[in-house]
Amino acid sequence: xxxxxxxxxxxxxxxxxxxxxxxxxxxxxxxxxxxxxxxxxxxxxxxxxxxxxxxxxxxxxxxxxxxxxxxxxxxxxxxxxxxxxxxxxxxxxxxxxxxxxxxxxxxxxxxxxxxxxxxxxxxxxxxxxxxxxxxxxxxxxxxxxxxxxxxxxxxxxxxxxxxxxxxxxxxxxxxxxxxxxxxxxxxxxxxxxxxxxxxxxxxxxxxxxxxxxxxxxxxxxxxxxxxxxxxxxxxxxxxxxxxxxxxxxxxxxxxxxxxxxxxxxxxxxxxxxxxxxxxxxxxxxxxxxxxxxxx
Amino acid sequence: xxxxxxxxxxxxxxxxxxxxxxxxxxxxxxxxxxxxxxxxxxxxxxxxxxxxxxxxxxxxxxxxxxxxxxxxxxxxxxxxxxxxxxxxxxxxxxxxxxxxxxxxxxxxxxxxxxxxxxxxxxxxxxxxxxxxxxxxxxxxxxxxxxxxxxxxxxxxxxxxxxxxxxxxxxxxxxxxxxxxxxxxxxxxxxxxxxxxxxxxxxxxxxxxxxxxxxxxxxxxxxxxxxxxxxxxxxxxxxxxxxxxxxxxxxxxxxxxxxxxxxxxxxxxxxxxxxxxxxxxxxxxxxxxxxxxxxxxxx
Numbered sequence: 154x155x156x157x158x159x160x161x162x163x164x165x166x167x168x169x170x171x172x173x174x175x176x177x178x179x180x181x182x183x184x185x186x187x188x189x190x191x192x193x194x195x196x197x198x199x200x201x202x203x204x205x206x207x208x209x210x211x212x213x214x215x216x217x218x219x220x221x222x223x224x225x226x227x228x229x230x231x232x233x234x235x236x237x238x239x240x241x242x243x244x245x246x247x248x249x250x251x252x253x254x255x256x257x258x259x260x261x262x263x264x265x266x267x268x269x270x271x272x273x274x275x276x277x278x279x280x281x282x283x284x285x286x287x288x289x290x291x292x293x294x295x296x297x298x299x300x301x302x303x304x305x306x307x308x309x310x311x312x313x314x315x316x317x318x319x320x321x322x323x324x325x326x327x328x329x330x331x332x333x334x335x336x337x338x339x340x341x342x343x344x345x346x347x348x349x350x351x352x353x354x355x356x357x358x359x360x361x362x363x364x365x366x367x368x369x370x371x372x373x374x375x376x377x378x379x380x381x382x383x384x385x386x387x388x389x390x391x392x393x394x395x396x397x398x399x400x401x402x403x404x405x406x407x408x409x410x411x412x413x414x415x416x417x418x419x420x421x422x423x424x425x426x427x428x429x430x431x432x433x434x435x436x437x438x439x440x441x442x443x444x445x446x447x448x
Numbered sequence: 449x450x451x452x453x454x455x456x457x458x459x460x461x462x463x464x465x466x467x468x469x470x471x472x473x474x475x476x477x478x479x480x481x482x483x484x485x486x487x488x489x490x491x492x493x494x495x496x497x498x499x500x501x502x503x504x505x506x507x508x509x510x511x512x513x514x515x516x517x518x519x520x521x522x523x524x525x526x527x528x529x530x531x532x533x534x535x536x537x538x539x540x541x542x543x544x545x546x547x548x549x550x551x552x553x554x555x556x557x558x559x560x561x562x563x564x565x566x567x568x569x570x571x572x573x574x575x576x577x578x579x580x581x582x583x584x585x586x587x588x589x590x591x592x593x594x595x596x597x598x599x600x601x602x603x604x605x606x607x608x609x610x611x612x613x614x615x616x617x618x619x620x621x622x623x624x625x626x627x628x629x630x631x632x633x634x635x636x637x638x639x640x641x642x643x644x645x646x647x648x649x650x651x652x653x654x655x656x657x658x659x660x661x662x663x664x665x666x667x668x669x670x671x672x673x674x675x676x677x678x679x680x681x682x683x684x685x686x687x688x689x690x691x692x693x694x695x696x697x698x699x700x701x702x703x704x705x706x707x708x709x710x711x712x713x714x715x716x717x718x719x720x721x722x723x724x725x726x727x728x729x730x731x732x733x734x735x736x737x738x739x740x741x742x743x744x745x746x
Contacts, residue, residue, distance in 0.1 A: 241640060259643040271635040275742045276659040286645040289655070320743025 188374055189215040189238065189342055193247035196233050207233035208400040210247065213393050215342065220368060220375045222389030222408075224382065226432055230400035231378045235346050238376065239265045251341055261290045264335035268347045270327045273319040273334075279306065280315040283334045290338070298337075305337040308367060325356040332364070336373065345377045349384070361387050362413055382428050386411050386421060394431050403431050499728065524710040533714040542699065542718060549680060549695035552608055556615025557676045561669075563616065564623040569653055571624075572631050581628060585621050593618035593679040597686060606687060614683050618675040623668040630664025631657050663739045670731055674723070681719060 191214070196207040207230030215221045223231040236242050238249055240259040249256045251263065264286070266272070273282050283306060287298040306315050309329040319327055328348055335343055349357040361384060368375065379385050385392050390409035395402065408424060415421045491497050507526050514525035524532075536542035567584075570577035593614040600610035634657055642656035658665065684697020694702070696715055703711035739745040 239640075239644065241643070259640070259646065261644065261646050263644075265640065265644050267637045267640065269635070269637040272637045272641045274638070274641075274656075274659070275744055276662070276738070285655075289645045289647060289651075318742055 186217055187214045188217050190250045194244050195246035196237050197245045206399040211402055218372050218374055220390040222377045222385040222392045224385040224392050225395030226397050227380055228398045229395045232346050235344050235378050239263055239344050261338050262341045263344055264338050264340040266331045266335050266345045266348045268350050272331055275319050278316050278318055279330050282330055283337050286338050301337050305333045309333045324352050342374045342376055347378055382425050386424055521709055524713055528710045529713040532710040533717055545696050545699040552611040553680050556612040557619055560616040560619025563620050567624050568627045571628055585625050589621040594682045597683055611683055614679050615676045618679040619672040622675055623672040626668025627665050630661030634660040663745050
């Protein structure tokens with residue numbers, strides 16, 4: 154498995170390229186339909202004391218049905234980037250386009266799944282939580298919404314708990330509700346911000362597997378932020394590796410052939426090693442492909 | 449805690465112990481895994497039963513003390529008080545007084561809540577609004593409503609207008625303060641979820657902020673209710689009757705000037721009973737159906 158060869162050449166020079174460049178006109182048909190396009194994205198936010206640059210001139214493109222993982226060390230701005238795509242913050246520089254249209258604010262075409270369990274409305278049952286965004290957006294008729302909710306709750310195996318309130322559910326179940334609620338909306342892209350980070354290791358494994366099964370069934374487009382190399386390889390079909398603070402593109406790798414069953418195979422190990430090298434090259438002393446198996 | 453105890457000689461191999469694998473033992477011997485609670489246990493667990501028991505004990509203590517004192521002018525017994533209370537209730541005087549008080553109370557409480565809703569909505573949507581509400585609350589919340597009564601009498605004259613003015617004052621700041629605090633403590637992810645659905649403005653406040661902040665809002669409503677009730681009785685005691693029918697405060701005031709202590713007690717009893725009723729029936733029911741069911745409060 155030589156995944157490095159698949160990385161798009163334009164990303165190799167990513168951080169060095171200037172922001173102003175000729176790009177295809179928005180909405181113009183290219184060979185592969187780009188669902189989401191991020192172009193020269195610089196994100197900054199203010200803390201009471203500092204102005205923090207989270208990402209610097211990041212370019213990437215998510216295609217239809219991608220399981221696109223953003224991977225990077227903590228503080229590399231990956232979550233911030235996902236928030237910007239969700240429309241929760243304005244780029245300092247650059248563009249984010251969904252189907253050729255600039256993103257201006259949060260919207261149900263980009264449903265988000267967060268890490269925290271409080272994202273569910275505690276005053277609504279599982280069923281109501283799933284129904285709520287559909288009702289609010291008014292995109293679905295009452296009966297239609299009901300059927301969709303039932304089917305998606307069934308898909309995440311919570312039919313028995315559909316009238317339960319979130320506080321009675323376990324962490325993994327709450328996460329499934331959040332995923333179900335996002336999927337029922339049939340968003341253009343599903344944004345997941347370290348969704349399994351707060352779960353215990355066994356539940357996390359199960360959830361990763363279930364997410365992949367769900368993807369096999371529905372084939373939605375997924376953007377997934379994680380700081381776990383293993384999770385990135387299992388869940389992702391493409392992995393965008395960001396450099397440490399501020400986040401700049403380091404590589405875009407292919408992992409579409411690797412999933413659960415390949416954990417422990419040489420290919421999995423090699424890719425994991427490679428990513429590890431990309432992420433920690435500074436600490437290891439600028440070795441592009443580190444030999445020492447320090448995991 | 450010393451570092452020495454941690455050092456166990458690095459590199460020394462742990463002694464080997466045999467591994468094993470067995471089938472889990474038969475667990476059917478436990479009998480029923482879940483057992484229904486006995487009647488006594490359930491009775492003791494019932495809030496209402498425990499509270500009634502407390503009230504009964506208090507009534508007995510009152511009766512015993514009054515009998516021992518045996519001075520009905522200073523401290524009438526529980527029996528006498530209840531007799532006067534029931535007598536006035538059946539004759540209609542007390543009901544009439546309660547109805548008068550309730551009318552001003554509900555009007556003032558309602559107006560106070562409506563104003564609080566407007567103020568907090570403004571406060572939560574603009575920074576200027578937040579500053580305004582914070583400043584006003586800091587200024588007026590410590591000001592006792594009854595201190596405004598003379599001013600109210602000058603502005604609105606002797607009557608319902610003045611009463612409602614002081615009640616609104618006592619409700620508004622307490623409720624606004626609690627609601628705003630509640631809105632502020634809504635978790636960021638929940639807000640983001642709401643905005644993710646495309647909710648904005650008033651719809652965002654109604655569908656996300658109010659239910660998410662409901663425990664704090666409910667606490668504010670309770671405090672506001674208690675403040676309103678207190679202020680009303682105090683105001684009625686001060687300026688007594690308006691037009692012909694006075695409220696509960698007037699009932700107490702009248703009884704005092706006639707040295708009818710049992711009737712004073714009966715008036716106080718009415719105030720207490722209404723307070724208990726609202727707290728343990730109305731607010732309790734709301735609590736059970738909302739914050740407790742949602743797991744936001746135990």
